[in-house]
Amino acid sequence: MLLIAWLLSNNRRMIPWRTVIMGCLLQFVFALLILKTAAGEAFFARASDLVTAFLDFSDAGARFVFGDNFTEHFFAFKVLPTIIFFSSFITVLYYLNVLQWVVKGFAWLMMRVMGTSGAESLSASANIFVGQTEAPLLSRPYVGTMTMSELMAVMTGGFATIAGGVLAAYVGMGVPAGHLIAASVMSAPAALVMAKLMYPETEESLTAGEVRVTVEKPWVNVIDAAAEGATAGLKLVLNVAAMLIAFLALIAVINAGLGQVGLWFGYQGLTLEMVFGYLLRPLAWLMGVPWAESDEVGTLL
16 A cells, blocks of 8 residues: 555655654554553453443434334434434534644644644544544644645545544444544554655645644534534434435446346346455455455455
8 A cells, every 4th residue: 555655656755754654653553552452452442332332322312302213213313313412522522622632632642753744633633533524623724824745634634534423323333433443543644644655745834843723613602512513413414314325226226237237147146346346355455454355345445
């Protein structure tokens, strides 16, 4: 993957190798602490249990609105309300300045270790907890003066991690929260590595060597923040539901056509997932997935 990023780089001579090497090392250290130490495993196992239990509080609101049998329509009435609840909670944390300080700690670590600027480090760290839309709010005052390399880092970080609301949805579907949190933590430095390989810094950053958190707060009080967060969560829920309905239906149409084509050539069960599974199998293998399982991961990709 590093080789592919290097080949796609727009200026190989300006690649900051300290950032690349230290970013890979930081990701390795995170992985070692999270996956290979008893303390790390215990911490994330406990965190997984706490997050799952916390998100289950959304059931109280869902039960009141949809009735006691709301879990019969699991995704619509169990999973999606979790996004609304978590979005509201995250906005409250923003209002109370709690999230800013947590993000600032991660940003300071990455800036000192990797040599990245304060603005891009803030955005990459924020993406561990929130989505691609909310994360740049922490570095919003600097967006207008960001270099092209910093903007690349902001966008890459957004695509490399999982939004808090979507994390809540996956947890509601039974995915261990600890796995998702660990993946986001490890992906933050990896995103900066890939961004700096593909679009190295060639300009002078205004936030080099410093981390400053300034977030506009349009909310009157904590109740207003909770309400605004719920409204934002509702928009995300509608988007998620609409996209799932549309794209799953489109995939079903394509699979019907591919299935018929497969029958003409004596092959039964040909699907779009199968085609992409084989096409992206080498990429999955390059990511470190064993070859025997790479077709399944290729399907997910």
